[in-house]
Amino acid sequence: MKRKLIAGLLTALSMTMVCPVTYASTDHYMDSSVVGADSGWSDWDAAWEETATDFTKVSLTPGADATQLNFAWYSEKGDSDATPVVHFGTDKDNLETFEGTAGDVDQSLTGDTAYEYNHVTVTGLEPNTTYYYTVEKNGEQTEVCEYKTQGTDSVKILYVGDPQIGASKGQTQNGAELTNESGAANTAAENDGFSWNRTLNTALSENPDVNFVISAGDQVNKTGEAKEEEYASYLSADALKSLPVATTIGNHDSLNEDYMYHFNNPNNTDNGKTQAGGDYYYSYGEGLFIVLNTNNYNVAEHQKTIEEAVKAYPDAKWRIVTIHQDIYGSGLDHSDTDGMILRTQLTPVFDANDIDVVLQGHDHTYSRSKMLYGDGQTHGKYEFSLNEDGTDYDWDHATNVDTQEQIALAPEEGDTDAQAALDALHQDNDCYTIEDVDGDTVTDPKGILYMTANSASGSKYYELLSTQQDYVAARSQNWLPSYSVITMTADTFSIETYQITDDGKVESIDDAFTIQKTDAGADSSDASTDTTDTSADTTDSASEETVSSDNTDASTDNADASADAAAETSEN
Numbered sequence: 001m002k003r004k005l006i007a008g009l010l011t012a013l014s015m016t017m018v019c020p021v022t023y024a025s026t027d028h029y030m031d032s033s034v035v036g037a038d039s040g041w042s043d044w045d046a047a048w049e050e051t052a053t054d055f056t057k058v059s060l061t062p063g064a065d066a067t068q069l070n071f072a073w074y075s076e077k078g079d080s081d082a083t084p085v086v087h088f089g090t091d092k093d094n095l096e097t098f099e100g101t102a103g104d105v106d107q108s109l110t111g112d113t114a115y116e117y118n119h120v121t122v123t124g125l126e127p128n129t130t131y132y133y134t135v136e137k138n139g140e141q142t143e144v145c146e147y148k149t150q151g152t153d154s155v156k157i158l159y160v161g162d163p164q165i166g167a168s169k170g171q172t173q174n175g176a177e178l179t180n181e182s183g184a185a186n187t188a189a190e191n192d193g194f195s196w197n198r199t200l201n202t203a204l205s206e207n208p209d210v211n212f213v214i215s216a217g218d219q220v221n222k223t224g225e226a227k228e229e230e231y232a233s234y235l236s237a238d239a240l241k242s243l244p245v246a247t248t249i250g251n252h253d254s255l256n257e258d259y260m261y262h263f264n265n266p267n268n269t270d271n272g273k274t275q276a277g278g279d280y281y282y283s284y285g286e287g288l289f290i291v292l293n294t295n296n297y298n299v300a301e302h303q304k305t306i307e308e309a310v311k312a313y314p315d316a317k318w319r320i321v322t323i324h325q326d327i328y329g330s331g332l333d334h335s336d337t338d339g340m341i342l343r344t345q346l347t348p349v350f351d352a353n354d355i356d357v358v359l360q361g362h363d364h365t366y367s368r369s370k371m372l373y374g375d376g377q378t379h380g381k382y383e384f385s386l387n388e389d390g391t392d393y394d395w396d397h398a399t400n401v402d403t404q405e406q407i408a409l410a411p412e413e414g415d416t417d418a419q420a421a422l423d424a425l426h427q428d429n430d431c432y433t434i435e436d437v438d439g440d441t442v443t444d445p446k447g448i449l450y451m452t453a454n455s456a457s458g459s460k461y462y463e464l465l466s467t468q469q470d471y472v473a474a475r476s477q478n479w480l481p482s483y484s485v486i487t488m489t490a491d492t493f494s495i496e497t498y499q500i501t502d503d504g505k506v507e508s509i510d511d512a513f514t515i516q517k518t519d520a521g522a523d524s525s526d527a528s529t530d531t532t533d534t535s536a537d538t539t540d541s542a543s544e545e546t547v548s549s550d551n552t553d554a555s556t557d558n559a560d561a562s563a564d565a566a567a568e569t570s571e572n
Contacts, residue, residue, distance in 0.1 A: 025333075025364070028479035029168045030458025032194035035502050044194045051193075052184040055110060055228045056137055057235035060244040062212050064266040065283045066152050069122045069244060072264035074105060076138045077114040083136040084118035092132040092144050098122045100264075109226045109258050111182075117261040127151045147242045150211045155285035157486040158203055158213040159495070161361035161453025164252060165192045165230045166221030167460040180222065186229045188221070192459040193233030199456050199481045200239040202500050207485055211284065213243060214486075216361030216453050217250025217324030224255040224391035231262055246291060249276045250324040250361065251338075251393065254295035265291070269308065271301035281309035286490045288316035290355075294323045295393075297383030297401075299345040306353050317490050317517065321350065322359045328372065328432075328450040330475045331363035332463040335452075336426070337409050339363060341398055343429050344379040347372075350448055356515065357449045357493060364462040366454040366482060366497060367475040368510060371435035371447030380428040382407070398425060432471060441514045444521025449513070451495065454482045476509045492516050 033041050044051075061070040071086050084102040087095035100120030107114055118135070125131070129149050134141045150156070169180040169188040178188040204210060220230035246265075253259045259276035272279040272293040279302060281290045290309045292302045310319070327343040329335035339362055350358065351374050381401035384393045398407045407425055411418035435447035455461060458481040468475060480499040487494045494514040498506050 025167070025460040025462060026479075027171070028461045029171045030191075030195040030481060031171070031173055032191045032198075033173050035504075036194055036198065039198070039504065041194060044197075045190070048190045049184040051236050052186065052189070052229040052232055054232055054236075055113075055115060057232060057240075058135055058137075058142070059235055059240065059262055059264070060147075060242075061264050062244045062246050062266065062282050062284060062289075063121055063123070063125075066127065066149075066211075066285065067123060067125050068266065069125060069147070070264040070266055071100070071118070071120045071122065071133075071135060072262055073118050073135055073137060074115040074261070075102075075118055075136075077104070077116050078139060083139070084120050085136040086120040086122055086133055087135075087141065088122045088131060088133040090129065090131055095132065095134065103261075105261055106257055109256065110228055111226075119264040121264070121266075125149055145241050150209050152211075152285040153489065155211050155287065155486075155488045156207060156209055157488070158200075158207065158210050159216070159359055159451070159453060159484040159486055160199070160213060160456035161216045161482075162218040162250065162364055162455050162460070163192070163196045163215065163234060163457045164218040164221045164250075164455065164459045165189050165196060165234045165457065166227070167218075168192050169221070182226065183229050186233075188459070189230045189233040192221075192457045193236060195459065195481060196234060196457040197237040197239075198504075199458075199483060199500060200237050200243070202504065202506060203483045203485075203498075204239055204243070206498075206506055210243070210485075213245040214289070214322055214359060215245055215247045215456075216322055216359055217248035218252045218361060219247055219250070219259075221252050221459070223252050226258075227256070228258065231258060235262070246282070246289065246322070248291050248322045248324050248361070249274065249293040249295060251295050254293070255391065267309070267312070269305050271305045272296040272298065279305035281305065281312070283313045283316060285488060286317040287488050288313045288319050290319070290321045292321060292323050294325050294342055294346075297342065299342065299349060299381075302346070303349045306349060306355075310353055318357070318488060318493055319353065319355045320357045320359065321355050324360070324362050326360035326363045326367075326450075326452040327358075328367075328369045328471055329360060329363040329365070329452040330367040330465055330469060330472050331365035331452070331477075332465050334363045334462070335367075335465060335469075336429075338384055338393075338395060338398075340429050341382050341384060344431050345381050347374040347431060355448055357451065360450060360452045363452050364455050364460055365452065365464050365475065365477045366509060367452040368473050368495075368497075368513060369450035369471050370473045371437050371442060371445045371449060372432045372471055373435065373447045375431050375433050377431065379431045380424065382425060382428075434471060440511045441516060443516040444518055445515060449515065451484065453484060454499075456481055456483055473513075474510045478509065482509065491518075 056074045058073040063070050084100040086098045089095040102116045102118050105115040131147045132144050166180050166189040168191050171178050180188050254274045254276050265280040266282045267280050269279045274295050279292050326339040329339050382398045385399050387394045407421045408418045464477045482499040484497040496512040497510045499509050
């Protein structure tokens with residue numbers, strides 16, 4: 001199929017259209033030279049050449065629990081052994097030494113300079129305490145930085161989607177086209193890094209008591225290429241010196257080892273691995289957080305991770321999963337192609353393990369689902385395969401896991417067999433049940449809440465599907481960077497979502513949504529002890545719910561506008 005890159009999408013598409021179309025990002029993006037004209041763009045621009053070549057920025061990641069903090073950074077490789085050391089404590093003049101591990105960075109990613117990555121875990125942290133730290137980098141200690149822990153009885157989390165530093169390539173700035181060349185020539189990375197920094201600073205000014213950040217993937221843009229200048233821009237955000245980020249591996253992060261060099265994730269597993277790494281999990285406050293690399297389509301491995309995490313933290317009041325692909329989203333480009341591709345496999349696993357919330361990205365639009373659970377039926381299984389040279393995924397075809405049939409996501413006109421296979425894929429993915437609940441507060445629900453975050457940097461946006469799916473409760477696309485604030489206690493999980501206007505104002509884009517848990521609800525939904533049978537019947541209360549097997553409105557109305565929209569090219 002020949003791909004057509006479309007700079008601007010039509011918001012209204014003819015339902016009689018028969019020619020397949022591949023959709024690209026819109027012409028909406030955040031021009032940092034405009035929004036930052038009075039708030040630091042000139043300084044960011046002046047420092048860009050130095051920023052783009054500094055691959056040694058420190059990243060912070062939540063540890064295995066709230067008493068730990070993980071560090072990662074590069075050091076230039078010298079004649080002596082690496083020094084993976086963090087000095088950390090409450091007395092800046094008398095810091096405790098913590099040692100870790102080091103390894104060689106693939107030099108094809110960094111040009112002529114050889115680097116080692118350093119991973120260190122600091123332990124013994126207490127809540128509501130001010131700490132100080134330095135790291136040993138290039139044979140010297142860095143300047144002292146401050147790090148403050150927050151309380152854990154009520155945990156506040158920033159949830160963001162797809163910073164995707166460098167994705168604004170091809171857009172214009174000051175009359176010139178933004179590029180994704182290497183080093184300082186990657187002006188798209190410069191543009192997007194500033195906006196990412198602006199989003200974090202704005203969110204923290206409104207929420208100074210944030211415990212950590214969850215990113216739903218695609219920290220950077222280049223796929224299967226050297227992209228250290230994009231990581232350098234991402235990690236240069238002011239807030240990241242004192243703010244841990246639990247990152248997710250997106251499709252743009254997936255096919256390089258640089259991700260696992262830059263982020264020291266806790267409880268790393270061998271499940272769900274790509275070149276970037278695999279699944280991991282951690283505990284914080286009353287929550288168990290499970291992060292899956294869904295660029296690996298082996299759901300049996302993801303199930304192992306979930307079960308391992310649940311066994312490690314059986315008393316967690318909340319179970320939250322983060323994935324990149326939005327198996328329940330509402331964007332035109334992804335939500336009914338490569339986004340939903342794992343829906344039939346993941347939904348029963350989530351149900352069986354009493355997952356409460358799934359945080360997603362990938363779609364560059366915002367949506368909040370209704371409370372959903374599986375229909376208990378057997379459905380086909382699908383995945384995406386790598387292209388022939390292994391540099392990206394074949395976004396034009398889905399693969400039937402059982403039959404290995406290659407399903408064209410945009411069949412040629414008149415190819416009835418290909419269209420029938422695509423129709424079967426979409427029918428299989430009508431595999432959910434909508435729980436009958438009302439309002440913005442639900443108590444002891446059976447279903448799962450699925451959130452999809454819009455772009456946190458504004459580097460790239462997509463259109464919403466022309467028809468809102470029946471599983472979607474709220475959605476928006478206002479072409480502005482956005483973030484969500486999660487507040488989690490033992491009894492409640494609340495989420496509110498905001499956008500940042502060009503003049504820096506913060507505006508709510510959705511009503512706050514809250515899940516409440518009672519002791520009675522906890523007793524009735526005790527943790528599953530056997531989740532090997534992921535097709536267990538979940539339709540016993542179907543009389544009280546709306547079953548979406550008759551989903552013709554959303555599916556049929558978008559048959560031409562979205563089913564024919566194959567997943568984007570690797571450039572997007």
